[in-house]
Structure formats: C-alpha cells, structure tokens
Amino acid sequence: MDTINYYVLPDLNTGNYYFATMGQGTAYFPGDSIFYSMTLYIYEANTSHSINCYDESFFHITIKYELEFPKYFSPNNDGIKDYRTIKHNRLMQDNPVIPVYNKYGALVAKLRANIEAWDGRDFSGRKLPADDYWFKVRLSSGHSIFKGHFSLIR
Numbered sequence: 001m002d003t004i005n006y007y008v009l010p011d012l013n014t015g016n017y018y019f020a021t022m023g024q025g026t027a028y029f030p031g032d033s034i035f036y037s038m039t040l041y042i043y044e045a046n047t048s049h050s051i052n053c054y055d056e057s058f059f060h061i062t063i064k065y066e067l068e069f070p071k072y073f074s075p076n077n078d079g080i081k082d083y084r085t086i087k088h089n090r091l092m093q094d095n096p097v098i099p100v101y102n103k104y105g106a107l108v109a110k111l112r113a114n115i116e117a118w119d120g121r122d123f124s125g126r127k128l129p130a131d132d133y134w135f136k137v138r139l140s141s142g143h144s145i146f147k148g149h150f151s152l153i154r
Contacts, residue, residue: 007034007061015044021056037063072151075120075127084111084118084150101134108133120152130154
C-alpha cells in the first residue's frame, strides 16, 4: 500500500461535504485537502417535498502519515547518527514539543522538531541506557497523534 499524506476532495454532483451528520459541523468543499483521517458526510437537503427530507452518505478517509525520523541512533561521538532529530513537516503542529518516553511510559525528554538534536540524555543530563524509546507528535489537525518509536544504541 502506498503512503498517503493527504487527500483532495473531488467535485460533487449534488450535496456538500460535512464533518458531522445531518449537515452539521465543519463544511468542506471540493478541492480542499484533508491531512488527517476522518469520516466525511455528503449531505443534501431536499426541500421539494412538504416535509423535510434529506439524502446522506458518508465515507472514511485514512491518511498514513510519513514523518521523517531515524529508526535508531547511537550517541557515542563517532560522528555517525550521534543525535536524534525529528524533521518538522506540514503535518505537524507549529513549534511542536515532542515528548520521549521509556518502555515503562516515563517521560525522559522533550524535543522540538528541527531545533533540538537529542543526545540520549535525560532531564538531569544522565545518559539513558540502550533501549527502545517512544514519542508522540500532535498533528496539525490538532485531533490526531502520530506515535512512533526508535532505538538508542550505545
């Protein structure tokens, strides 16, 4: 399966796109780009009858995020993959603070995309052990969170 970073809404013959059922929520328009997974409703009110009728259908958009980050790093001062960075892209919120957790779920570091290069030390400057670590990035939609992990090799 190909990685899909966004979806462009196609033209409709009838109706309008909405984030919620019954023509509620945020309205979306043909040509709008969708950057996170969601269910969209196509709603059309039919006022030609004396009673209120409507037609509605829905579809789900699944976006597979591709954020650039190394799968491992080795902070041993040999000049090769000594620092851990996460490159900011348009899918992320502006100025994201990225928490890093150990395998027990304890917060061990906070990084800022494209700004800080992490050398594998905790908040007090101690070298963390070789292990797997996890991080979360809030996406620009504000609703979705991308979760990933990497290995610290000593």
